[in-house]
Every structure is written in structure tokens, then in C-alpha cells.
Amino acid sequence: MAAPESGDGNNGAARMVTLISSDNTRFEVEAAAASLSQTLQLTILDGGGGGGDGIPLPNVDSATLSKVLEYCIKHAPAAANGGAPNATAVDRAELERFDNEFVNIDQSVLYSLIMAAHNLEIEGLQSLVAKKVADMIKGKSPMEIRRTLGFPDPTPEEQAEMNAHMLEYGWAYE
Amino acid sequence: MGCVSPILNVSDWAARLDSYGGEPAAKRSNVSPSGALPDDVLMLILLHLETISEAVRTSGLSRRWRRVCTLLSELKFYLVWFQGPCELGDIVSSRCPGLCKLSLCNTHGLTTLVVRSESLLQMDLYCLYGLLQLKIDPSTLKELTLHRCFVGNNFLRLLQWFQFIHTLSIALIYSKMIFCVDTYYEQERCNFQYLMEDIKVLPNVVFLTMLVINQRHTFSASSFHVLRLCTGISRLLLVLHTSRELEVKLCLAMY
Incomplete structure (x- = not known):
């Protein structure tokens, strides 16, 4: 479910806004979905992003923005219900399934998503990607974490620091 | 750019x-x-x-x-075995200047916890086996949970010490019956017995959560005794564990 690209019609009752990625691709989405971004919310409340204007996002490229909007569109209805306290178990399970699949992606994409979620201040997405990275780290030794995250092999100096750390905080390595 | x-x-x-x-x-x-x-x-x-x-x-x-x-800002320790003298308090005090909430649950071998922190607002302690000494700056701490951490008088002394707590959660084991079961956990738990009547002073809390662990004893009188000590309560959560299996039989909430 990719975000619709550069449409210009307001054919639904829902208000639409246009977002422009760093590589000048235009995305038209419902204002409610884009408003999951705290950064965009104020602009949108002020009436920005409508018509032919569009809101430029110089820090987010089109590939990442389309992924971000996929998340926002999926989560907008639940967010509109105020965190959906009366959502059915089925709805919640569906969102959870979507989330799990959503972050099942290449690390480089995950990184771009982290930065985008941070810049756009999309709380749920920030949490989702942070949790994904945390899950990649959990239960692993520092060396394993380094490998998982693709750090280069430690220099002798770094290795010595890691060993000293392990000695100092023995309890954390049990 | x-x-x-x-x-x-x-x-x-x-x-x-x-x-x-x-x-x-x-x-x-x-x-x-x-x-x-x-x-x-x-x-x-x-x-x-x-x-x-x-x-x-x-x-x-x-x-x-x-x-x-x-x-x-938040640290949680869960199921940690400490070996040798542990300077957990020192680490927390010296290296976590922004720490607001500290949670410890099911730790073994932590005998002393001394925390000097100006930022710490909330501390939740559950089942700290072997903890003998606890020192925190009582002037900043606002919320405290103490479940099965201290034996008898130590617990009572500790409670008197916190004057500025507004949210308190305590577990009161109301039982004189020693029931011996052979698991490590149950033996440990037998050591945390104290009676509510022994409590003479409680901090002037606003939100109180009381977990009463009881074995077929009447506890209403002593519960009221505890409540009389806290005259400023605006919210009370009383949780009663009455069965041997510690199953929650009744949960009363008054707002």
C-alpha cells in the first residue's frame, strides 16, 4: 500500500495535504495521516500543505517518505480514535501484524526510517524502529552486537576497553 | 547543502x-x-x-x-544476581545524573543500596532477596514501592524515614502461620512477615496501594489501623491475596 503520488484532486471528503520529498517527489495524503507527525501537525493545523503549495521535507527522500506514509496511513484511524481504546482485538492484532512486517526490512532502510521518524517526530514509529533495533541487540554480547550492527572489528585499544568494561560490570554479563 | x-x-x-x-x-x-x-x-x-x-x-x-x-532517566533491573560487593548505588549515583525512576525486581546478592541522587523521583523495589540496607535521599523521592524487601522492624523504620512520599505501595504480609514448603522462594518469603499493627507511623501519603497477604486471618481491624495513620489519602488501592497460592481473590479500588 504505497502512498499515492502527486495527485491533485480533492475527491474525498477528507482534507488532503501534499508533502514534497528531498528529491522533489510529491506525495498527497490525508491530513489526518500526515498529522501523526508532530513536526507537520502545526503546519497542517495552520492550513499549510493544501492546494498547490505542498510542504517540503528536505531531510527525507522519496523512498523513505513513502515508507513513512505507509505507516501513517495504516495508523491514522486508530490514532484518530485517541489510541483506539475501543478498538477490537482483531484491529489491534492487525496493527501488530502490520508493525512486525513493517520493520522486517534491510538495516539501511531501518536507519533511514529512524532518522525520518525522529525528524518528523512520529512517536509510534520512533518507538517501533527503536524496539526493532533493541530486539536486534537483546541477549547478545558486545562482540555479537557489533557484528549484528555491522561495526568494524574493534581496534586493540577498543578491545581493551571492552574487556575492562566486562570486568567492571561483570553482573551485566551473567 | x-x-x-x-x-x-x-x-x-x-x-x-x-x-x-x-x-x-x-x-x-x-x-x-x-x-x-x-x-x-x-x-x-x-x-x-x-x-x-x-x-x-x-x-x-x-x-x-x-x-x-x-x-x-529510567533504569530497570530484573532478575539480576549480584556477586561480591556490588556498587550499584555508586554507579547509579555517580553516572546517572538524569535518573528519575529506578526499578529493582528479583535481585539476589544485593545487600546494600545507597543512592545519592538529586533527580530520583520514583523507586520500585520488589523481592530484593538479602537486602539489608537501603539509603536514599528522602527529600526528592516522591513515589515508593516496597514489596517483600525488608524484614519486620527494618521495614517499619524505613517507612518513618520518608516524609515527602506522596505515592506509596506496600505489601503487608499478615500471617503468623509459618507454612514450610521446600522451594527457595517460599522459604525466603517466610522471612518477610510483619503485622500491620506494628506500623506506628506512615508517611503522609496521598495515593496508597496496600497489598495484603493473608491466610485466613481477620485483617479488617488492622487494615483500618493502617488507614487511620494516613489521613491525607485521596486514592486507595487495596489488593487482597487471601489464598495460599497468592491468587487475587478480591480487588477493591476506591477513588
């Missing part, structure tokens, strides 16, 4: 996670430190690790991660 290329390769990603002020990893892959993940993103990742053991292991990764670990 040119844009960052949309797709970064894996080693770039590593450098961004790791780089900080000319750390070796950053130098090697020529990524400027300014491209690093912001501290609050790293912190969010650390918070999702759920336990401090995980976060501390992560802090072994590099100086940057170590520094970010110290910025955490």
Missing part, C-alpha cells in the same frame, strides 16, 4: 550508531560525527532493551554508547 543519499550501506549505519567526536569507527569510514544518530534516538533504543543488564552490555560497545547510558 546536499542531501544524504537515500540508501546507506551497512557500514555507514554502524558508523552513525557508533560515531562520536572522532571515535575510531567514524574515522575509518569517513562519516562525520554530525551524521550520527541523535542521543535521544540512542536512548530510545536503550529504553527498549528493557533491562539495565542489556543496556550496560551495550555501553561496552563504545564510549558514545557508554555516555548515552548515563543519560537514561
